[in-house]
Amino acid sequence: MRTDKHSGSSAPSQRQLRVGELIRHALADILQRGEVHDPALEGYIITVPEVRMSPDLKIATVFVMPLGGVGGEDVVAAFARNRKFLRGDIARRVNLRYAPDLRFRLDRSFDEGGKIDALLRDPSVKRDLDPDD
Template sequence: MPARSNRPSSDAPSQRQLKVGEELRHLLADLFLRGEVHDPRLRQVDLTVLEVRMSGDLRHATVFVSQLGRDEPAPEVLAGLEAASGYLGGRAAREMNLKYAPRLRWSVDETQRHVDRIERLLDEGLGSARRSHEREG
């Protein structure tokens, strides 16, 4: 009989992945807040780092960002993030004592767009329900 494993399924992130991802999220947010990323495309830009998902080997990170006041970050902001990826990954490795500098992949957070869509659908549904109720009443 095979030994039972207490490990989560392969799809679920490990505690280490979650911990490193959250620590990296805080570090990146602090670097942006303090203006320590010197790419001109990222100056005067209010970025929010919403989530960081680490690969199992901690060598790759998907960083979910949003730009204040926009549905999604401007293309030049995403280009600036890509250009700063090497610096930011190296900085993370040094400050977080990681064996390898994580390769950062930037992704636009779609959460707000989904929330807006759901709210719009709910409003439309409530509106049609009210009209239907008024016709019946």
Template sequence: MSKNRFNEGTGPSQRQLRVGELIRRTLSDVLMRGEIHDPDLNRMSITVGEVRTSPDLKIATAYVLPLGGKNPDEAIKALARNKHELRRFIGKVTNLKFTPDLRFMIDETFDQMDATRRLFSDETVQRDIHAGDEEE
């Protein structure tokens, strides 16, 4: 049985979670302070919501969202264009044998939260929720 099959169906390991959070904080700090030598990227305010790492810690996928959700494709392109410089900052902070390759994706959890809020505020859903409360 291969090592990757062992992790199928299970969540990330504690090490993956720790490294992912360390990378997330590092990316957030670097982007907030404008330490990248790209004026286009420094003009953007980007939130790093989560970073997931592969089981071997060689790939880190950062889920990001520009402020207000404006120009997400432009933000992804700017981050990808500067991934080598961002990796250098991550390499300084982490004590890993290999600095993970960075991938960037749009964080859609904010949209999902908005959709959930809209769903819970719907009259029919509210009626069903309150009907369930009365039965108890």
């Protein structure tokens, strides 16, 4: 069931999701080909787990994570320095009326998942979850 923009729903539209995924794939391709020449990115394998688009598609928030989670802030800063180059390259790869402004953020979802796993392994929580007790 889809709600309109006046109902207060903040779920992204299908268009936002589709454009975000196109941009994510374009960035992954750019990274795989080694087209970003920044010494701060050398030696890192970087994943782009998600790109969230603003409702007007003018801002793309790109979540990045270096493999192993080490050096995340340096990686985000390197992407910010190369934002103009990346925006232009994405504009050539993704057919949009306007190339979105790119904003880079460190993806912390892996950290949150680890915290949840640790909580579920805690003996007192396990006791509450075990139906046999």
